Amino acid sequence: MNDFDPELRIDIRDRLRAHGSRQLVIARMQAPADWEGALRHEIAQHRRPQPLIVGSSDFKLFLQSFLIFFTATMMFLI
Secondary structure, X not given: OOOOOOOOOOOXXXXXXXXXXXXXXXXXXXXXOOHHHHHHHHHHHXXXXXXXXXXXXXXXXXXXXXXXXXXXXXXXXX
């Protein structure tokens, strides 16, 4: 049975560096060749103003709720 040796020092810095290097290679392999252009395109798409009705599900929900309320009020008044 192995007892805990308080004098035993494990240096994991090389393992961490190797792991970081592998992660960097994997990230580079998965990135498109023109990653800066792809990033700029995605940012431009994200910043493009969205139409009020199509872009916002909150607005759609508000509009549907208002129409239901309006219809029910008109039915009640008739």
